Amino acid sequence: MDKRALKRLEKILFVMLGRRPDAFGIVLDKGGWLSIKELHRALDEETGMSHITPRGLIQFLSLYKPEKFEYQENYVRVRPESQRPDLTIYNEAKPPELLYVSIRPKAHGHVMAHGLQSSVNKKWIVLSTEKEMALKIGKRRDKHPIIAEISALKSNEAGVVFRRAGKAIYLVEGMDVQWMKIPAxxxxxxxxxxxxxxxxxxxxxxxxxxxxxxxxxxxxxxxxLRDTPSHIISSGLDKKNRKGKFGDRDHAWKKTGAGRKKGAKNKRTT
Structure with a gap:
């Protein structure tokens, strides 16, 4: 990339990681960190950025070394002194009546049975006030995500805690299926x-x-082969009982042959 392209990339990454991550459907970890993998998925949706690969991002951060960014072990953030002060403060908030969430088709049956739950690798369930944003987030993991409707206000009144992460993003640790309207x-x-x-x-x-x-x-x-033929069985027995070169043949032929030779010899001598 030339200097102009590098500056453009630096500018958009600064907005994504240091100013308005919610505008891109991004939720940062504590301290403002985001994995290169997640950053690439979000960046890939932006006009003129689809050619940038995860390796390209790593090279940009490692070689170009933009001053406002910090890169460690496949995670990146805007340095704390350059971040928006409340960037990763997700306070409790009363949600609107409806919110939207994306579901992978493969997980449809599991969600119908158990609802949505956070995990070690995914601390928050990300909900949006806009269907378009929920679809955008969902397409990062599946080409055809299912968009479910959440009765957010009713669930909040029943005790579900919501946290706000920007203008259009809300976070929950879990959501029971009773509050969800999930399409087929x-x-x-x-x-x-x-x-x-x-x-x-x-x-x-x-x-x-x-x-x-x-x-x-x-x-x-x-x-x-169910019934072993008799000739194979007898052959096996012959091999087992074989003693000499000719096996266990009847030795009577030897006696008969010897007798014939002896008789013939006597005739010649007489």
Whole structure:
């Protein structure tokens, strides 16, 4: 990047991390830190920034070393002295009547059963006053997120604590499904159905068969030998009892042969 592009990147990162992270759907950790991965996802949505990779961000911070930024172990922040004073102070606040949250389609069933819960890696559930912002945040993890409606005011009156993180962002540690209006997941595309069907057919059935029998090889097209032919059994016994070069053959032929040779010899001598 030339100097002009570097300055433009520095300016937008300063706004994202030091002034208005909420305008980009970003929630900073304590101290103002954000992972490079999360920063890249948000930056990728901005006009003229989609060409910048996570590695490009690291190089920018490590080599260009902008004065207002601090970079440590794949995390970045605006230095405390340059941050907005209340940047990471998330005070309790009364929410509006409705808020919106994005859900990955894969997590639809789990959310329907258990609601939304924070985790070690995700301290807050991020809610927005605008559907567009909820969709924007959701698309960072899934191309087709589900947007659920939250009865925020009613849940707050029932005891759910909300914290404000900017003009359009609210945070909660969890949300029970009773306060959520969750649309049905999008239908599975025919292409995805065929792909799933092919994968299931390619995998042999490894389930146990009741009764102890296991004709599993037959199910995948293999030949199963059930009754061992007698000639194989006798062959095995012959090998077991074999003693010499010719095995355990009847030695009567030796006696007969010897007798014939002796008789022939006597005839020649007489």
């Amino acid at each position: 997941p999008p239908p599975v595309k025919e292409k995805d159905k065929r792909k799933k069907s092919k994968l299931s057919k390619a995998r042999p059935d490894s389930r146990k068969i009741p009764g102890g029998d296991a004709p599993l090889l037959e199910k995948i097209g293999a030949f199963v």
